[in-house]
Amino acid sequence: MRLGSISLLAPFLLAQAADPSVLGQFQTPSGNTFCLVYAGQPSPTLECELKENTVKPPPRPKDCELDWGNRFSLPQKGAPVRGCYGDTLQAELPRLEYGTPWKVAGFTCEATTKRLRCTNTDGHGFELARASQKLF
Numbered sequence: 001m002r003l004g005s006i007s008l009l010a011p012f013l014l015a016q017a018a019d020p021s022v023l024g025q026f027q028t029p030s031g032n033t034f035c036l037v038y039a040g041q042p043s044p045t046l047e048c049e050l051k052e053n054t055v056k057p058p059p060r061p062k063d064c065e066l067d068w069g070n071r072f073s074l075p076q077k078g079a080p081v082r083g084c085y086g087d088t089l090q091a092e093l094p095r096l097e098y099g100t101p102w103k104v105a106g107f108t109c110e111a112t113t114k115r116l117r118c119t120n121t122d123g124h125g126f127e128l129a130r131a132s133q134k135l136f
Contacts, residue, residue, distance in 0.1 A: 024104030026096040028111045033128055034089040035118070037104045043076040044105040046118060049089040052130050057082065072126050072133070074118060076106045080126045080135045 023037040023044055035048040050070045057069030064084035071083040096102050102109045109118040115132070119125035127134040 024102070024107075025093045026102055026109070027091075027093040028116055029095055029098055032130060033111075033116050034091065034093055035109065035116075036089055036093075037107060044107070045076070046074040046107045046109075046120070047083070047089060048072050048074075048116065048118065048126070048128060049085075050128060050130065050133075051090055053133070054131050055133055060084075072128060072135070074107065074120050074125060076120055077122045077124075078120070079124045082133075082135070 021039040023039055025034075025036040027034045032051045033048055034051070035046060037044050037046050048071070053070045060068040061084065066084050066086040068084050069082065071085045071089075072080055073083045074080040096109065096111050098111050098113060100110070106121040107118060109116060111117075115127045115129040117125065117127045125136060127136075
């Protein structure tokens with residue numbers, strides 16, 4: 001969902017804020033990265049989205065007809081993936097201050113002025129920045 005008018009986004013943002021499946025959420029101080037933890041089945045998932053990304057993403061999967069390249073999904077256990085998505089996480093979310101660890105549902109994230117690093121209970125995760133993305 002990429003709409004130019006805040007008034008058009010308001011219903012979506014209110015619904016997202018009231019969604020009981022959202023266990024936690026934040027944005028980085030730069031306002032470039034937005035993350036939410038969804039309760040999910042069978043376990044929670046951390047989704048993070050970059051507003052600006054200067055890295056050329058890998059080729060779009062053939063089965064992805066939506067947005068591609070700026071969303072990253074990390075299950076509670078297992079490896080992260082770059083996601084295909086049709087909505088946005090970009091909203092007025094609580095701000096995660098640089099150097100302050102954020103922990104929800106087995107996920108740990110920490111932002112620095114250079115990147116956001118998030119890991120799951122297995123030690124898998126990602127490092128996200130405008131100019132680089134590393135999945136491990």
